[in-house]
Structure formats: structure tokens, C-alpha cells
Amino acid sequence: MDAQTFFRKLDRIQEIPTLPTVALKVNKMLQDYDTSIKTLSKTIEKDQAMVSKILRLVNSAFYGFQSRINNIPHAVTILGFNTVRNAVISVSIIDTFSEKGAFEGFNVTDFWKHSVAVAVTSRYLAEKTRLAIPDESFVAGLLHDVGKVVLAQHFKEFFGQVWESMHKDDLSFYEAEKKLLPANHAQIGAHLAKRWHLPAGLIDAMRYHHAVRKTAYNLNLLISVHVADIIVNNYKIDPESESDFSVTHPEAVKLMAAELETVSDWFPNVSTEIESACDFFLEEGE
Ligand SMILES: [Fe+2]
Numbered sequence: 001m002d003a004q005t006f007f008r009k010l011d012r013i014q015e016i017p018t019l020p021t022v023a024l025k026v027n028k029m030l031q032d033y034d035t036s037i038k039t040l041s042k043t044i045e046k047d048q049a050m051v052s053k054i055l056r057l058v059n060s061a062f063y064g065f066q067s068r069i070n071n072i073p074h075a076v077t078i079l080g081f082n083t084v085r086n087a088v089i090s091v092s093i094i095d096t097f098s099e100k101g102a103f104e105g106f107n108v109t110d111f112w113k114h115s116v117a118v119a120v121t122s123r124y125l126a127e128k129t130r131l132a133i134p135d136e137s138f139v140a141g142l143l144h145d146v147g148k149v150v151l152a153q154h155f156k157e158f159f160g161q162v163w164e165s166m167h168k169d170d171l172s173f174y175e176a177e178k179k180l181l182p183a184n185h186a187q188i189g190a191h192l193a194k195r196w197h198l199p200a201g202l203i204d205a206m207r208y209h210h211a212v213r214k215t216a217y218n219l220n221l222l223i224s225v226h227v228a229d230i231i232v233n234n235y236k237i238d239p240e241s242e243s244d245f246s247v248t249h250p251e252a253v254k255l256m257a258a259e260l261e262t263v264s265d266w267f268p269n270v271s272t273e274i275e276s277a278c279d280f281f282l283e284e285g286e
């Protein structure tokens with residue numbers, strides 16, 4: 001199967017989840033300069049489950065505000081349009097892609113733990129280096145691997161081949177995909193993000209997170225995710241061992257040299273933050 005056939009097939013799959021209507025609308029509104037706080041708030045308020053999640057999120061330790069935020073217009077005023085949009089997208093995405101029925105070897109909870117870890121780490125990198133907007137890095141980190149879920153749920157045979165080769169040939173998921181599949185999870189995720197009309201910087205951050213392109217729409221955003229992913233993967237394998245950062249793109253090494261050199265000093269603190277973000281985003285039954 002070639003890439004074109006693959007993406008045509010992907011587009012024909014009816015059950016591929018889309019973002020909830022409210023997230024799509026909110027996202028679209030933000031591309032329109034005339035949107036008022038009132039219109040944006042009203043759209044979000046149509047989905048009460050979303051309202052309560054957003055309020056819980058903005059009042060959680062995660063955002064660290066002293067005073068309580070009681071309603072959506074208040075949240076928009078304090079946090080700004082973009083942060084609220086990103087909160088809506090974050091909450092929606094995990095909900096949408098947590099359904100069961102994936103390839104056996106694929107653990108959805110572990111998948112989201114990884115994604116939240118990359119989200120928190122890339123937000124940290126963005127904040128520290130001031131290269132990207134922390135909030136955007138968070139969403140990009142959360143979304144970067146979403147193509148894997150699509151493979152695990154809708155292309156089980158492909159996923160199985162990659163899984164087998166990973167273990168048999170000792171390859172990374174990405175390397176095995178490149179060897180075996182017509183398209184990799186980064187391209188699949190970007191394809192969907194484009195269909196959802198997500199911002200161009202976000203789409204490119206997904207598309208190039210394993211293979212940085214200097215021409216990406218928002219190179220710094222992409223680099224924050226690329227580096228965060230490498231850090232998270234390295235620490236997962238064996239936190240005691242020397243980290244292997246050899247896959248880091250030279251441009252990323254240049255831009256984030258200080259953070260990469262001191263990673264063992266700051267990552268333990270970020271890990272604590274990751275745990276509390278997982279508690280919030282991955283809690284059961286909500
Ligand atoms: Fe990836």
C-alpha cells in the first residue's frame with residue numbers, strides 16, 4: 001500500500017473520532033479576530049460537562065491561580081482566549097481517544113501517560129527558554145503521538161507488524177514504522193489535525209516531531225516537543241543510566257543547550273508535575 005492509498009483509506013474510516021463539536025467551534029472562533037468573550041463563553045457553556053472540566057482544570061494546582069475562577073467568562077478574561085482554547089482541546093482529546101478496542105499490545109493509559117509527560121516537559125522547556133508559548137507546547141505535546149492510537153485502533157495489522165519488528169529487531173516504534181508502513185504516526189496525526197483545522201504550528205509540531213524540519217511553521221514549538229519527547233523516553237527506560245540524546249536534531253541542541261546539559265537537575269521536579277497532571281487528566285470515570 002502506498003501513502004496515498006493509505007491516507008485515502010484513513011479518510012474513509014467513519015469511526016475515526018473527531019474533536020467534539022464544542023472544541024472544533026472554539027478552535028474556529030479563535031481564528032476569527034471578532035470573537036468576543038461572550039460568544040466564546042456561550043459556545044463552551046453549551047457543553048456542561050466541558051464547563052465543569054475546564055473550571056476544575058483552571059482551578060487546579062496546574063495553573064496555580066490564587067483566587068477561584070467560577071465561570072467561563074471569568075476564565076477567559078483571566079487566562080485569555082488561547083489558554084482557554086488549549087484547555088478545551090486538551091480535555092477533549094483525551095476523552096475522545098481513550099476508547100477501548102485497540103491492538104492488544106497497546107495500552108491506552110500508558111500512551112496518555114507518555115503524552116501528558118511530553119506535554120508537561122515541553123511546556124517547561126517553552127517557559128524556560130521563552131522560545132515558544134508554554135500553553136501551545138503543552139497541547140502539542142499532548143497530541144504529538146495521537147497517530148499511534150489511530151494505528152492501534154484502526155490499522156491493527158500494521159500496528160502488529162510494527163510491534164513485532166520493534167521487539168524482534170530492537171527498533172524504536174518510529175524506525176519500525178519507517179521500515180514497514182506507508183505512513184508513520186507523526187504523519188497520521190498531522191493529517192488528522194489538519195482535518196480538524198488545528199493551527200498550522202501544531203500540525204507541523206506533530207508531523208515533524210521525530211524528524212525536525214527547519215522550515216516548519218513554528219520551529220520553536222516543534223523543537224520544544226521534539227526535545228521533550230526525547231527526554232521523556234530516555235528517562236522512562238532507565239532513570240539511572242546515562243541519557244542518549246543522539247537523536248536530538250542539531251538545531252534543537254543549539255537552541256536548548258542549557259536545558260539539555262542540566263536535564264538531570266530539573267527533570268525530577270518536572271516529574272512531580274507530570275504525576276499531578278496525570279492525576280488530573282487521566283482520572284477515571286469523569
Ligand atoms: Fe512519536
Ligand SMILES: [Fe+2]
Pocket residue numbers: 114118144145229
Ligand atoms: Fe512520543
